[in-house]
Amino acid sequence: MGIQIAPSILSADFANLESEINRIGNADLVHVDVMDYHFVPNLTLGLPVVEAILNRTELPVDCHLMIDDPDRWAPGYAEVGAASVTFHAEAAAAPIRLAREIRRQGARAGVGLKPATPVEPFEDLLTEIDMLLVMTVEPGFGGQEFLDVCLPKIRRAREMVSRSGLDVWIQIDGGVSKETIERCADAGADVFVAGSAVYGADDAAAAVEDLRTLAADASNLS
Numbered sequence: 001m002g003i004q005i006a007p008s009i010l011s012a013d014f015a016n017l018e019s020e021i022n023r024i025g026n027a028d029l030v031h032v033d034v035m036d037y038h039f040v041p042n043l044t045l046g047l048p049v050v051e052a053i054l055n056r057t058e059l060p061v062d063c064h065l066m067i068d069d070p071d072r073w074a075p076g077y078a079e080v081g082a083a084s085v086t087f088h089a090e091a092a093a094a095p096i097r098l099a100r101e102i103r104r105q106g107a108r109a110g111v112g113l114k115p116a117t118p119v120e121p122f123e124d125l126l127t128e129i130d131m132l133l134v135m136t137v138e139p140g141f142g143g144q145e146f147l148d149v150c151l152p153k154i155r156r157a158r159e160m161v162s163r164s165g166l167d168v169w170i171q172i173d174g175g176v177s178k179e180t181i182e183r184c185a186d187a188g189a190d191v192f193v194a195g196s197a198v199y200g201a202d203d204a205a206a207a208v209e210d211l212r213t214l215a216a217d218a219s220n221l222s
């Protein structure tokens with residue numbers, strides 16, 4: 001699939017979501033952060049807002065669920081038409097069953113890992129998922145500083161995926177900017193979430209394009 005840029009609307013103006021999404025028409029995915037005040041100490045939006053977004057954009061919608069009990073709630077996001085649904089490994093009771101349910105509903109299934117969660121236990125699960133999300137900040141808020149300590153994990157995730165021969169995307173999320181994206185691309189990430197770096201720019205589409213170019217130039221993937 002190659003390099004993909006997924007702007008996070010967490011840094012957009014929530015009162016004007018349609019026009020904010022129109023600012024990033026050149027993006028590959030729209031990243032939507034769902035937070036529940038329990039898994040993370042922040043609250044954003046849920047299924048009704050995701051449905052409204054789906055009705056207003058042609059871009060694939062990538063739902064990042066930072067919620068407790070994803071086993072119960074995640075399939076609903078796939079059912080309404082999200083292109084991908086990522087739940088957190090730390091929150092899921094039965095990740096294989098859940099990933100299969102998300103796929104059954106027609107979405108790509110993603111597993112998210114907080115910075116301190118190791119990736120190795122997921123090697124045998126790669127056949128069950130479509131994306132690994134390696135968080136590069138502690139989830140919960142936009143605008144945090146990129147955690148360099150996560151880079152070796154991105155590299156190990158890429159090695160695992162290469163060994164498997166599977167087309168599992170490696171997404172990174174948190175602190176991605178013009179200053180940090182090349183390190184992540186070099187380590188093997190191929191889907192880049194960026195909130196403040198895109199929505200904080202005067203020209204959001206130009207920021208997407210700049211990030212894409214930097215990532216493509218630094219990537220070792222063919």
Ligand code: DX5
Pocket residue numbers: 008009010011031033064137138139140141142143144173174175176193194195196197
């Ligand atoms: C944080 C969210 C991110 C957030 C990233 O927990 O998952 O998607 O929007 O924001 P930046 O790019 O500003 O770190």
Ligand code: ZN
Pocket residue numbers: 008031032033064173193
């Ligand atoms: Zn996110």
